[in-house]
Each structure stands twice: as C-alpha cells, then as structure tokens.
Amino acid sequence: MSGNPDVLPLPATVSANDLWLTSPDALLIVGAAGIIEAANPAAHDLFAHPQGSMPGYVIEQLLPVSARERHVNLRTDYEMSPQSRSMGAGQRLEGLAGDGRVFPVHVSLAPLKDGSGLTIAAVRDMSGWLNAEHELEQARRRTDRAEDHERIARGLHDTVIQELFAAGLALQALKGASPEPVAERLAEIVQGLDTTTRAIRSVIFDLSSPVHSSEGLRSQATALIGDLRESLNMKPRCHFVGPLDTAVPDDLVKESLAVIRESLTNVARHAEATNIDLSITADDWITIEIVDDGRGLPEKSVRRSGLANLFDRADRRDGTFSAVSSPTGGTVITWSVPLVISD
Numbered sequence: 001m002s003g004n005p006d007v008l009p010l011p012a013t014v015s016a017n018d019l020w021l022t023s024p025d026a027l028l029i030v031g032a033a034g035i036i037e038a039a040n041p042a043a044h045d046l047f048a049h050p051q052g053s054m055p056g057y058v059i060e061q062l063l064p065v066s067a068r069e070r071h072v073n074l075r076t077d078y079e080m081s082p083q084s085r086s087m088g089a090g091q092r093l094e095g096l097a098g099d100g101r102v103f104p105v106h107v108s109l110a111p112l113k114d115g116s117g118l119t120i121a122a123v124r125d126m127s128g129w130l131n132a133e134h135e136l137e138q139a140r141r142r143t144d145r146a147e148d149h150e151r152i153a154r155g156l157h158d159t160v161i162q163e164l165f166a167a168g169l170a171l172q173a174l175k176g177a178s179p180e181p182v183a184e185r186l187a188e189i190v191q192g193l194d195t196t197t198r199a200i201r202s203v204i205f206d207l208s209s210p211v212h213s214s215e216g217l218r219s220q221a222t223a224l225i226g227d228l229r230e231s232l233n234m235k236p237r238c239h240f241v242g243p244l245d246t247a248v249p250d251d252l253v254k255e256s257l258a259v260i261r262e263s264l265t266n267v268a269r270h271a272e273a274t275n276i277d278l279s280i281t282a283d284d285w286i287t288i289e290i291v292d293d294g295r296g297l298p299e300k301s302v303r304r305s306g307l308a309n310l311f312d313r314a315d316r317r318d319g320t321f322s323a324v325s326s327p328t329g330g331t332v333i334t335w336s337v338p339l340v341i342s343d
Contacts, residue, residue: 021041024042025124028043029120034075047097048097063096065096086107164200171193216246221240221260225238228268237275237276240279248339256286259288264278273294273330275293284339286337288335289332291332294331296325296331310335319335320334321333321335
C-alpha cells in the first residue's frame with residue numbers, strides 16, 4: 001500500500017464530500033486572519049445562519065462579544081504554531097447564533113497538512129451535555145442531603161427522643177411524691193415534653209422520607225404567609241406537625257393553601273386582631289387551625305357569613321369545618337379533611 005501510512009483510505013462508496021455534508025458536527029475551514037473559507041450545512045444550522053452565508057465571516061463573529069478580543073489573541077498564537085488539539089481545555093466555551101442565542105460548545109482544531117495554512121474546526125453543541133451534567137450534580141446533592149437527613153434523624157431518635165422520654169419518666173416519679181402546687185407544675189412540664197417529643201417525631205418522619213419537596217405544603221404555606229404579612233400587619237405564629245412536604249398530594253396542597261389564604265384574608269378584613277396562630281397538622285387528616293384575638297364572629301350564622309366557602313371546601317372532601325368565637329375573645333377556625341397516604 002502506498003501513500004501516508006497514517007491515512008486510512010475511505011471506502012469506495014464514501015467521499016470526503018459525503019462526510020462534509022452529513023457530519024452532525026459543525027465543520028468550519030478557517031484561513032488566515034480567522035476568515036471562514038467554508039462551512040458545512042450543520043455549521044449553518046448550529047449557528048442559525050442561512051445556508052451558504054458563512055464563508056467570508058471572521059470566526060469571531062460566531063463568539064459572544066465579551067469573548068472576541070481574547071479569542072483574537074488566542075487565534076494569533078495558534079496560527080504561529082498550529083497543531084491538532086481541543087480548544088479551551090477546562091474552560092466553558094460559548095458560541096453565538098445568528099438569532100442572538102448564546103450556547104455552550106466544544107471545539108476541536110486540526111491544521112490541514114496540505115501546506116495551505118487552513119485549519120478545520122469541529123464544533124459541537126454541548127447544551128444537552130451540560131443539562132445532563134447539571135441534573136447529575138443535582139442528583140448528587142439530593143443524595144448527600146438525604147444522607148445528612150438520615151444521619152440527623154437517627155441522632156434525634158437515638159439520643160434526643162430517648163433523653164426526653166427518660167426525663168418525662170423521672171418527672172412523673174417526682175410528681176407522685178410532691179406537694180400539690182409542685183405536682184401541678186411538674187404535670188405541665190411533662191405535658192410540654194410530650195408535645196416536644198411529638199414535634200421531634202414529626203421532624204424525624206420528614207427527614208427520613210425519601211421525598212422532600214420545596215413545593216410541599218409546609219414550604220408553600222410559609223411562602224404564602226410571607227406574601228400576606230403586609231395585609232395582616234403582622235406575621236402569624238406558625239406550627240407545623242407531620243409530613244406536610246412529603247405526604248400531602250398536590251391537589252390537597254392547593255386546596256389547603258386556598259383555605260389558609262381565605263381564612264387569613266377574613267381575619268385581615270374583619271377581626272382587628274393583634275395576634276394570629278396558624279397550625280397545620282398532617283396525620284390521617286389534614287387539619288388547619290387559625291386562632292386570632294380579634295373581635296370574634298358576628299351574631300349571624302357562620303353559613304351566612306364570608307366563611308361559607310370554607311365550609312363548602314371541607315364538605316366536598318368529606319371533611320369538617322367550624323368557626324367559633326373564643327370565650328377569651330377572638331375566633332377559632334378549624335378546617336379538617338381526610339388525608340389518604342399512599343403506601
């Protein structure tokens with residue numbers, strides 16, 4: 001076989017022109033001063049220029065304006081010592097399409113060995129690759145976060161819960177041997193420990209869940225409270241219990257947010273309250289309770305008031321709704337519907 005041993009002959013049925021026309025990569029032949037001498041159909045498609053229009057362009061026209069001056073210097077250095085290589089190793093390279101779109105690219109350069117001084121550049125759109133890289137990085141972060149959550153949940157269960165339980169037992173034992181006022185105070189402390197234990201168990205459930213969404217009920221309710229803070233002239237005290245971000249289906253999240261918005265809007269318009277407590281609990285039911293210290297309900301019935309829509313929302317889901325005046329002033333609104341937790 002004669003000729004250059006480094007060059008493999010093309011099959012008789014394949015020509016260099018076939019490769020040029022069918023290559024999925026953009027191919028550019030670039031001459032002195034960065035003038036594009038030829039561009040294949042894929043190059044015109046990638047850079048969104050009409051077919052046949054790119055010869056005569058300066059290569060820097062295909063780069064974002066911010067990168068052009070630096071590229072001129074790099075191209076000048078390359079022309080002094082051309083060699084086959086990838087451009088911008090370890091850097092993010094970008095191309096500029098004719099429609100103004102900027103997109104990531106990978107570029108390989110190879111000088112033609114015919115003494116013409118021309119270089120062929122192969123350009124590939126890396127948008128899909130970068131999207132996949134981003135998704136992989138997000139998956140890694142989610143995995144790391146899940147491992148952290150699991151570690152924290154284990155620590156809470158194995159130490160904090162056990163210590164609270166032991167403290168409760170010790171206080172119960174002291175209560176039986178204490179005078180009445182002290183026993184009553186100890187009973188209150190034990191009840192507080194029980195409440196804290198339930199809250200921590202809820203946190204453990206959330207941390208251990210394989211799914212945790214920034215679009216869940218806890219997260220969206222918190223955002224909604226922020227949006228309503230100006231109209232309320234205060235920030236309600238919020239209490240969340242149970243797997244609100246992991247076990248509440250999307251349609252019930254939307255319904256619950258509507259209930260919270262309507263309830264708090266009613267408080268803002270009519271109650272003249274100075275304090276508001278919002279609690280959301282998820283177990284077998286979703287229960288939303290809003291307590292304010294305002295004027296209380298008017299004498300007319302709840303069904304004839306502006307709260308009728310909340311009653312209807314609960315009724316459609318086989319739930320319950322109540323709105324009552326508190327003996328100490330203000331109103332207590334309670335909306336509760338079944339929560340179906342899938343296995």
